[in-house]
Amino acid sequence: xxxxxxxxxxxxxxxxxxxxxxxxxxxxxxxxxxxxxxxxxxxxxxxxxxxxxxxxxxxxxxxxxxxxxxxxxxxxxxxxxxxxxxxxxxxxxxxxxxxxxxxxxxxxxxxxxxxxxxxxxxxxxxxxxxxxxxxxxxxxxxxxxxxxxxxxxxxxxxxxxxxxxxxxxxxxxxxxxxxxxxxxxxxxxxxxxxxxxxxxxxxxxxxxxxxxxxxxxxxxxxxxxxxxxxxxxxxxxxxxxxxxxxxxxxxxxxxxxx
Numbered sequence: 716x717x718x719x720x721x722x723x724x725x726x727x728x729x730x731x732x733x734x735x736x737x738x739x740x741x742x743x744x745x746x747x748x749x750x751x752x753x754x755x756x757x758x759x760x761x762x763x764x765x766x767x768x769x770x771x772x773x774x775x776x777x778x779x780x781x782x783x784x785x786x787x788x789x790x791x792x793x794x795x796x797x798x799x800x801x802x803x804x805x806x807x808x809x810x811x812x813x814x815x816x817x818x819x820x821x822x823x824x825x826x827x828x829x830x831x832x833x834x835x836x837x838x839x840x841x842x843x844x845x846x847x848x849x850x851x852x853x854x855x856x857x858x859x860x861x862x863x864x865x866x867x868x869x870x871x872x873x874x875x876x877x878x879x880x881x882x883x884x885x886x887x888x889x890x891x892x893x894x895x896x897x898x899x900x901x902x903x904x905x906x907x908x909x910x911x912x913x914x915x916x917x918x919x920x921x922x923x924x925x926x927x928x929x930x931x932x933x934x935x936x937x938x939x940x941x942x943x944x945x946x947x948x949x950x951x952x953x954x955x956x957x958x959x960x961x962x963x964x965x966x967x968x969x970x971x972x973x
Contacts, residue, residue: 744781746776753776754776756798757805760801761802762869763805763809774812778808782819785823786819787825788803789824789827793828793829799827799865799866802866802868802869802879803879806868806880807879810884810944811887813971819890822886824856824858825859828861828862829863830861831844831846831861832859836859845859847861847882848882858883860879860882868880868949874950875927875929875945882941884898884944885937885941894937896940897910898940903967903968906964915936917943918932918933928943944969
């Protein structure tokens, strides 16, 4: 018995170490790495950040640094700058801001393309109607975003669309191992049934042209979750006015306190 224990002890310790690294290990972030010039960019480009208290702005900035530490942002055949990187990171931080204990564990790199692309990730030719995509298969742990679409999502504060937030919400949906439009990794159980009820009710309204939510949200529960979330974060006042019941539920779901 002792021999078996000794044999499996290294494996057990390795498993414990991996779990610790994934869920409990916190990297040390030097806040001096935050460029003060970024604050003016965030104030200008990211309305979510602009509405935060001074204390929460500091936490938002730290979350940006954590994201930069974990995820590489690459321009594909294009030059990108700090503003572009900040917009990608802000897209990631916003949906999880109510959950300081959570970070993305299912992405390593974000690729920024010069425009829309097709299913084969080509930026020229026919069928280029994709603005964002979470990779699968050999593209696992990658995200692709159209740079113009990323910028546009933050440029118009009255818009209900934000491709960056949309794709990171897909990652949140994937975090529980099932992509189904139900973010069980952050949704408390008592909200699941009301969420399903409201989601299906709203999808029917979209199909009947009785909703201002992007029609793409009616294609599946998965897309509804992302489409509703980008609307919720990008234009919360309008979303609350148009969809008060859905807004109140999503506010609880995301621990949204602005």
